[in-house]
Amino acid sequence: MNFRAQRYRETDVNITPLIDVVFLLLIFFMVSTTFEHESEITVALPEASAEQLQTREDLILVHIDANEQVYIGAEPLAGAGVAAISAALREQAGETGAMPVVIRADAAVSHQAVIEVMDAARQSGLVNIAFATSIQAEK
Numbered sequence: 657m658n659f660r661a662q663r664y665r666e667t668d669v670n671i672t673p674l675i676d677v678v679f680l681l682l683i684f685f686m687v688s689t690t691f692e693h694e695s696e697i698t699v700a701l702p703e704a705s706a707e708q709l710q711t712r713e714d715l716i717l718v719h720i721d722a723n724e725q726v727y728i729g730a731e732p733l734a735g736a737g738v739a740a741i742s743a744a745l746r747e748q749a750g751e752t753g754a755m756p757v758v759i760r761a762d763a764a765v766s767h768q769a770v771i772e773v774m775d776a777a778r779q780s781g782l783v784n785i786a787f788a789t790s791i792q793a794e795k
Contacts, residue, residue: 716748716782720761724769741776749782756784
């Protein structure tokens with residue numbers, strides 16, 4: 657009889673193929689996942705009103721109503737040209753000169769009126785311009 661002690665080999669699990677499979681699954685799901693892209697967003701521009709809507713002190717709110725009358729805050733401007741708008745924006749900005757400008761234009765306003773306000777803001781040194789809109793919920 658052979659009573660020699662048997663040598664046991666340590667068994668180890670090779671996880672390299674498992675890592676490869678998990679990595680390939682990760683790549684597969686990353687490539688095949690579709691992200692929702694909205695190519696069109698239905699936007700209805702809000703109507704401007706004479707009431708004061710400015711709730712923050714660190715921005716300039718410019719309204720353009722359906723008759724293309726320009727308001728800065730709740731004050732209507734006497735002149736409608738770029739120079740008058742620029743002077744009013746400089747006065748509103750004061751010494752800071754870096755205040756953001758939010759333009760709220762009525763849906764019936766022509767692009768020219770909005771471009772004039774943007775040009776006046778640029779001439780006044782105000783480059784941080786945003787447009788206030790309301791987004792309609794999808795049905």
